[in-house]
Amino acid sequence: MEPILIAGQWQRSHDEAGGFRAVDPTTGEAIGPQFPRSGPRDVEAALRAAGAIADELAATKPARIADFLERYAAGIESAADELAATAHAETALPLAPRLSAVELPRTTHQLRQAAAAVRAYAWTHPVIDTQAGLRAHYAPLHKPVLVFGPNNFPFAFNAVAGSDFASAIAARNPVIAKAHPSHPATSRVLARIAHEAVHASGLPEATVQLLYDLDPALGLSLAGDRRLGAIGFTGSRGAGLALKAAADRAGIPIYAEMSSVNPVFLLPGALRERGDALAQDFFASCTMGSGQFCTNPGVVMLPEGADGDAFAAAVAARFAATAPAVLFSHGVQQHLAQAVARLREAGAQVVAGAAQSQGPGARYAPTLLSVSAQAFLAAPEALQQEAFGPVSLLVRYRDAEQAAALARAFDGNLTGTLHSAADGTDDAAYQRIAPALRARVGRLIDDKWPTGVAVSAAMQHGGPYPSTSHAGFTSVGMPAAIRRYAALHSYDQVRDDRLPPELRDANPGGVQRCIDGSWTTADIGRKA
Secondary structure, three states: OOOEEEOOEEEOOOOOOOEEEEEOOOOOOEEEEEEEOEOHHHHHHHHHHHHHHHHHHHOOOHHHHHHHHHHHHHHHHHOHHHHHHHHHHHHOOOHHHHHHHHHHHHHHHHHHHHHHHHHOOHHHOOEEEOOOOEEEEEEOOOOOEEEEOOOOOOOOOOOOOOHHHHHHHHOOOOEEEEOOOOOHHHHHHHHHHHHHHHHHHOOOHHHEEEEOOEOHHHHHHHHOOOOOOEEEEEOOHHHHHHHHHHHHHHOOOEEEEOOOOOOEEEOHHHHHHHHHHHHHHHHHHHHHHHHOOOOOOOEEEEEOOHHHHHHHHHHHHHHHOOOOEEOOOHHHHHHHHHHHHHHHHOOOEEEEOOOEOOOOOOEEOOEEEEEEHHHHHHOHHHHOOOOOOOEEEEEEEOOHHHHHHHHHHOOOEEEEEEEOOOOOOOHHHHHHHHHHHHOOEEEEEEOOOOOOOOOOOOOOOOOOOOOEOOOOOOOOOOOHHHHHHOEEEEEEOOOHHHOOHHHOOOOOOOOOEEEOOEEEOOOOOOOO
16 A cells, blocks of 8 residues: 655555555556555644644745745656656556646646746735835735645646645645545655655645545545635536535635636638638547546537538548547546536537447547537526537527627636637627627637647636636636735734835845835835
C-alpha cells in the first residue's frame, strides 16, 4: 500500500479503509501499486497538521513562497519523462504532444506565473487612501485550502500541482490535496517533487499534504469542516453541488468549476465563406482529448438551409468514420452513455455515433446529435445537459431572432462562441445574439473554437452559475486566480511600522499600488 503525505511525512494510512489501483483505460485492467482510501483519522490528521502551521505559513516572506513555486516547477521538468509516462499509463492521453509538450509545460509555466505574482505582490492589490487613513490588501486566509483535482488534467489541474494548488500556495495557505483516483501514481510523483521543494525552500512541513481517495460521505463531511479556509473543486455538476451545499452550511467559500456545454453560434455568412474549414475545426475541437475538456463545444447552433445542411453532412461523415475514443474510465463511459440517452429522450436525434465500444477498456464512439431550435426552446434544461466526451448537439435555427432566443435560453457557461463572416454580412445578426450570450458566459469568443485555455492574466476560466459557483473568479490566470484563496484586509489609522510591507509609506520594492486613485510605484508623498 502506497503511503500518504501527512504533516511532512510519507506514512501509512491511519485508517486502512480499503484500497484501490489505477486502471489502464485502454484495457480496463488494474495497473500499478495499491493506494489507500483514507478514512476519518487521515482526514483529522491532515486538518490538524495544516491548521497548526497556517499562521506560520501566512507570516512567511513572499520570496520564500516564490522560491518554492520555482523549485517545484524545475523539479517537475527534471522528472518530465517519468511524469509523462506515468500519466499516459493511467489516463491514455497521448505522450506527445499532449502530456510532454503541452500540459506539462503549461503546468510549470503556471507555477512560475504564480511565483512572479508573489514576488511582485501583484495578487495583494494594495490600495491606499491617505486622506481617510485607510490601507487595504489581499492577505492569506490563515487556514488550509482543500483542493479536489479532476480526472481530465493529470498535471495542469492536479490537486497537488495545478492552478488551484499554485494559487492557494501563492496566497500563503497550506494545501490539503485530494487527488483524483484516476491518476494516483501521477499525483504521488508530483507530491514527492513538491515535498522535496518544500524542504529545500524551508517552508513548514505540512505546507503540502496528499490524500488519494475518500468515501463520498467523508468528502462531504470534510468540505463542511470549519477549520478550512476555502475549497477548490473541478469536476461534475453533481459532485460540485453536493460539496457546495456542505461548504455553504459551514460558511466556507468554495470555488467550483462544475460543467459547461460552451454554446457555439455559426452564422450564415461564416458558413458561406469557410464552411468546410469550420466543419473540420469543429470535429477536431469536439474530439480532442476524446472530448474530455470542460470547454468542449457541446451545443452548436447551425442555420437551416443548404449551407447548414452541407456543414452537418460534412461533420457527420467525420464522426461516423472515427473509431471509438478511449475515455478515462468506465465511470466516464457510463455517465456519457446516460447523458446521450437523456438527450435522446428530450428529442435529440442521433446523426452519427452513440455507441459504446464492445472492445476492451472504456471507449465511446464520437457522437453527433441534432434537434430543431423550436424543440430546444421547448425543453432547454433537458437539452443543455453536459455530455462529457466526444459528443455534440446541433441546434438548427431559422433566423437571427430565433438564434438570439436560443442564446437567452442557456444557463451559465464557461465559454460562448460566435463565428461570423469577415465581409460584415453577419454583423447585424452578431449584434442581436452577442449581448444575450455575453451575459451567460465567462469568456466570449469570436471566430475560434473554445477548447484551448491560455494561461494568461487576462483569462477568465469561469462563468455564471452553474458552470461555476461564482462568476467573479477565474481558476486560470495569475494574479486573479490567487485572490480566490485570500482575505481582504483593511487597516484604519494603523502606524506605518505595523503595516504589511506593501502598505507602508516607503516602497523600496517598487510594488504597483493604488494611492488616492492612481496606480504608482512611488513612496507616499513622492511622485512616481
